[in-house]
Amino acid sequence: MIVSSGAPATAMPSDVDLLVVGGGINGAGIAADAAGRGLSVLLCEKNDLGGATSSASTKLIHGGLRYLEYYEFRLVRESLAEREVLLRAAPHIVWPLRFRLPHQPSQRPSWMIRAGLFLYDHLGKRVTLPASKGIRFGEDSPLVPELKKGFEYSDCWVDDARLVILNAMQARQHGAVIKTRTACTGLTAATDANDHPVWHATLTDSESGATSQVVARCVVNAAGPWVSHLGKALTPQTPPEPVRLVKGSHIVVPRLYDGDEAYMLQHSDGRVIFVIPYENEFSLIGTTEQDFSADPVEARISQQEITYLLDIVNQYFHKGVSEKDVKHHFSGIRPLIDEEVENASKVSRDYTLELDLAPAPLLTVYGGKITTYRRLAESVLHKLAPLFPGMTEDWTATATLPGGDFTSQDSLSDRLATEYPWLEAALRERWVKQYGMLVYQLLGDAADLSALGVSIGPGLYAREVDYLCSQEWARTVDDILWRRTKLGLWFDDAARATLENYLQARTVKGN
Incomplete structure (x- = not known):
C-alpha cells in the first residue's frame, strides 16, 4: 500500500x-x-x-568556470549564487563536488587559471563551499605521471531528471x-x-x-x-x-579511479571535458558540442564523439579505456540563441x-x-x-523542494537505518539520494522487506514502481530506469521485460 x-x-x-x-x-x-x-x-x-x-546534462550545478573566458560575468555570478540556493533546497539530489583541474603548460597558462579561480571564488556568494587552491599530484594520482600540478575548486552535482x-x-x-x-x-x-x-x-x-x-x-x-x-x-x-541547436553527448564507463572528486580536463581544441564519479561504480565523461539540424528526438552519440571523449581521457588517465568499456551513453540538444559564431562552445x-x-x-x-x-x-x-x-x-x-526538508544525507540515512533496520543498505543509500524525506511516502507502513512487494530487477521492488507511477508521472520502462532512477545501468533485457510486464499489468488493472 x-x-x-x-x-x-x-x-x-x-x-x-x-x-x-x-x-x-x-x-x-x-x-x-x-x-x-x-x-x-x-x-x-x-x-x-x-x-x-533536461535529463541529458552533465549533472552539474555550476557557475561555468570557462564562461569567464567569454566575459559572461553576470551569468557566472547568477549561477554561483544559485549553487547555495539549490544546496539548501534539495540536499537529497544536490551535493558539493570538488573538481581537480590538471595543468598542462601547453594549454591555458597557470596565471589565467589562477585569475579565473579567484573570480570564481568571489563573484558569487559562497557560504558552504570551500575556496579553490593549487594542488600537486602524487604517486597515488590516477593521472599520467607527467601531470604534477593542478588546481582544485568547488561546484555541485545534481540529479538533473x-x-x-x-x-x-x-x-x-x-x-x-x-x-x-x-x-x-x-x-x-x-x-x-x-x-x-x-x-x-x-x-x-x-x-x-x-x-x-x-x-x-x-x-x-x-x-x-x-x-x-x-x-x-x-x-x-x-x-x-x-535558435542554434547544439548536441552534447556523454559516455559512462567503469569507475576510472577511487575518490569522490571530479576532474576537469583541458582539450587541445580549447574545450573542457568533465570526468565525474557516477552511481558509485562508474565514471561519467562529457560533454561534446556539435551543431545539430535534425529533430532533437533523433539525437544519438556518433562514433566521432565516442572517439573524441575516449582520446582525451586516455591522454590524462593512466588507466586506459576503450570503446568496449562504454556501458551507456546519452545525448541531449541544447537550444542556444544563435549568435552566428563559428565555434558552438562560444555560444x-x-x-x-x-x-x-x-x-x-x-x-x-x-x-x-x-x-x-x-x-x-x-x-x-x-x-x-x-x-x-x-x-x-x-x-x-x-523554499525547499519536495523531500528536501532534512539536514544531511548521512543523518537521514542513519534515521532510516534505525526506523527500518531491515532495509538493505544499498537501497537505503539510493532512496536517500533520490527521494529525501519523500522516502516516508514510499515506505509508508512497510514492516519488512516483503512489504516492498515482488523484486522486479536489481534494487527495484514493486512498491517503488507503484509509487513512481502514482506520484511521479512514470509510465514506461525508460521513465523508471533512466529518469526517475538510474537503475538502467544494471538492468539486463530479462529484467527490463519483467518491468515492462509489471507496468502492463498495472495498466490493465487501471492503476
Missing part, C-alpha cells in the same frame, strides 16, 4: 491563468513559481517530464495540473467575457489522440529544443528568434525571454542552463506581473 498525501490532481481544467508548454526544467520551474504565487497553472508535456535535454520531477511536484503541491504525454497542437487567439485577449488551446493526448480545449490568459512556450518549431506551428504571426548559455502581447499574451523562453532555471522562472513571472497584478511576491529562493 502506498501512503501519500493525496492522489495527484489529473482532471483537465477548462481555463487557467497560465498554460506552460514543455516539461523540462524551465517549464517545471516556471509552473512551480507561478502556482506558488497563486496563479492557476496547467503544464503540458508531449512526452515524459525531463525526457529530453529528478530536479525536473521535484519542481513538477512542487507545482502540483500549489495546485498546478501536470499533464504528461499531452501536446499543445493548436492556439487560437480570442477574447473573454471581459474583452481581454486569451488563447484557446487545443491539447492532444499523445497516446490516444483525444483532444481537450483549454482557455489560457497567457501561454509560455518552454519547449526547449523545439521552441522555434512550436512557435512557428502555433503562432505563425510571431516569427521566433533564431552563450544565457537565456532570453520574449513577451508578445498581441494577439494574446505569449512568452517564449530561449536558451538557459539547468543551474539558473529558478532565476529564469522568477524572471518570467516578473515579466508577466503586469498581466497578473494579484499574484504574490518572489518565494522560491527560500
